[in-house]
Amino acid sequence: MSINNFDDYGPQIEAMASDWLDRAERNEIVVGILGLGYVGLPLADAFVSRGQTVVGFDVDKNKIDALHNKRSYIRHISDEKIARMVDSSRFSATTDFNAISKVDAILLCVPTPLNEEYGPDLKYVEDSCRMIAPHLRKGQMIVLESTTWPGTSEEVMRPILEELSGLKAHKDFALAYSPEREDPGNENYGTTDIPKVVGANTRGERDMAIALYSKVTTAVEVSNLKTAEAVKLMENIYRLVNISLINELNVVFKEMGIDTWEVVKAAKTKPFGFQAFYPGPGIGGHCIPIDPFYLTYKAKEFGVSSEFIEHAGRVMRSLPKNVVDLAEKNLKERLKSDLTDAKVLVCGLAYKKNIDDMRESPSLHIIDELRARGAEVVYHDPYIPFVENFHEHPSMNGMKSLELTPENLEEISCVIITTEHRNVDYVKLAKLTPFIIDTRNATGDIYANFTDKIIKS
Numbered sequence: 267m268s269i270n271n272f273d274d275y276g277p278q279i280e281a282m283a284s285d286w287l288d289r290a291e292r293n294e295i296v297v298g299i300l301g302l303g304y305v306g307l308p309l310a311d312a313f314v315s316r317g318q319t320v321v322g323f324d325v326d327k328n329k330i331d332a333l334h335n336k337r338s339y340i341r342h343i344s345d346e347k348i349a350r351m352v353d354s355s356r357f358s359a360t361t362d363f364n365a366i367s368k369v370d371a372i373l374l375c376v377p378t379p380l381n382e383e384y385g386p387d388l389k390y391v392e393d394s395c396r397m398i399a400p401h402l403r404k405g406q407m408i409v410l411e412s413t414t415w416p417g418t419s420e421e422v423m424r425p426i427l428e429e430l431s432g433l434k435a436h437k438d439f440a441l442a443y444s445p446e447r448e449d450p451g452n453e454n455y456g457t458t459d460i461p462k463v464v465g466a467n468t469r470g471e472r473d474m475a476i477a478l479y480s481k482v483t484t485a486v487e488v489s490n491l492k493t494a495e496a497v498k499l500m501e502n503i504y505r506l507v508n509i510s511l512i513n514e515l516n517v518v519f520k521e522m523g524i525d526t527w528e529v530v531k532a533a534k535t536k537p538f539g540f541q542a543f544y545p546g547p548g549i550g551g552h553c554i555p556i557d558p559f560y561l562t563y564k565a566k567e568f569g570v571s572s573e574f575i576e577h578a579g580r581v582m583r584s585l586p587k588n589v590v591d592l593a594e595k596n597l598k599e600r601l602k603s604d605l606t607d608a609k610v611l612v613c614g615l616a617y618k619k620n621i622d623d624m625r626e627s628p629s630l631h632i633i634d635e636l637r638a639r640g641a642e643v644v645y646h647d648p649y650i651p652f653v654e655n656f657h658e659h660p661s662m663n664g665m666k667s668l669e670l671t672p673e674n675l676e677e678i679s680c681v682i683i684t685t686e687h688r689n690v691d692y693v694k695l696a697k698l699t700p701f702i703i704d705t706r707n708a709t710g711d712i713y714a715n716f717t718d719k720i721i722k723s
């Protein structure tokens with residue numbers, strides 16, 4: 267195995283770094299952020315709030331217009347925050363990529379989804395490189411923040427950037443990678459509280475990236491690009507494997523009449539060597555169900571097996587169906603009814619609590635499965651009042667969150683809680699519907715009063 271040593275890149279990058287460090291010291295670095303979504307927008311806010319000047323770029327004109335009107339399009343980011351950012355006069359947003367030449371750092375926060383064969387889809391990364399390359403100038407630094415397989419910066423980005431700009435990476439412009447660890451809706455850890463890993467292939471480029479990210483948080487250096495790329499995948503694979511494991515244990519424990527939630531609660535009193543993970547209806551969001559398979563894809567190229575990750579993926583994909591099986595079984599046993607005669611309320615569309623992001627949400631697979639088995643499905647989600655223009659899952663478009671009135675609940679055959687949002691009246695649901703499948707222990711506090719009606723999945 268060879269670990270690249272790029273430290274022979276020579277004097278050009280060192281001169282560039284020296285100039286950059288001086289300008290960083292004087293707060294003169296202008297930061298360009300490409301992709302103003304769940305990751306890019308809070309990152310822009312972090313730089314602006316720490317006194318830096320930011321230009322935001324996005325291909326979505328609606329987002330740019332919203333920002334000009336001081337309006338947030340992400341629920342957990344307030345309009346006030348956007349107004350503060352815009353009013354600071356240190357922030358501007360545009361769809362015009364000519365402005366790339368005016369910024370010093372270009373941070374790419376674009377999507378990295380899976381394609382139809384469950385392989386990496388780097389189209390957004392490639393497109394953004396093609397869009398910025400004609401405007402590149404010497405002395406700039408490009409940092410990929412999107413999650414991807416180790417090698418992407420050198421093997422995918424570098425050739426596009428060099429070919430279309432006529433400039434050389436590690437000589438004329440700097441290339442770094444810094445994985446995004448944003449956790450939307452996390453009230454304890456925001457962008458400026460989470461250390462940022464940075465990697466680049468030369469000492470000068472690492473110094474440039476560290477000087478930049480130190481403006482907003484603690485920068486943690488690693489020795490090269492692909493190590494930094496691997497850090498993010500390791501973090502997300504760790505979560506996928508452990509969440510899948512707890513769900514596998516949950517199936518076993520349930521058969522044995524053991525409450526997994528009680529087991530975890532007791533196990534986590536061990537002060538070392540154990541981290542709590544919880545069972546659920548599946549795994550959602552733009553990261554955990556996707557990123558691990560960027561590594562399995564790349565591992566194949568090296569002829570290496572990643573069976574552990576593949577198995578975790580199979581467990582993950584089986585979970586929504588298990589939830590529907592449980593609902594069907596209980597309908598038969600309790601109401602002598604079938605899914606074809608049932609109206610099922612799915613409580614929670616978002617993939618996790620207290621946010622409005624429904625990308626890859628297990629609720630979507632549960633709704634599909636319920637419909638495929640003939641059920642009528644409605645949903646309630648206080649964070650997603652209606653669904654429109656949801657290209658990822660068009661069959662959801664047009665649905666509206668059901669108001670939890672006694673009249674509406676009277677028609678419900680069963681409730682499946684898929685997201686443990688805080689502002690849902692679970693007592694009302696338990697009182698006014700025949701039974702609840704609770705996949706998230708959302709009813710933990712009231713469970714003892716409704717043991718006959720609540721089934722923990």
Ligand SMILES: NC(=O)c1ccc[n+]([C@@H]2O[C@H](COP(=O)([O-])OP(=O)(O)OC[C@H]3O[C@@H](n4cnc5c(N)ncnc54)[C@H](O)[C@@H]3O)[C@@H](O)[C@H]2O)c1
Pocket residue numbers: 300301302303304305306323324325326329375376377378390393394397411412413414446447448449450552553
């Ligand atoms: N959402 C999370 O919680 C999270 C956490 C950590 C890492 N990540 C990673 O960060 C990356 C971005 O994720 P996100 O959730 O912010 O995605 P997002 O879909 O919310 O935002 C991406 C933005 O990029 C824009 N965009 C697409 N192509 C573009 C282009 N060529 N030029 C400029 N803008 C373009 C889109 O219009 C969109 O506004 C992904 O790789 C993801 O895996 C996401």
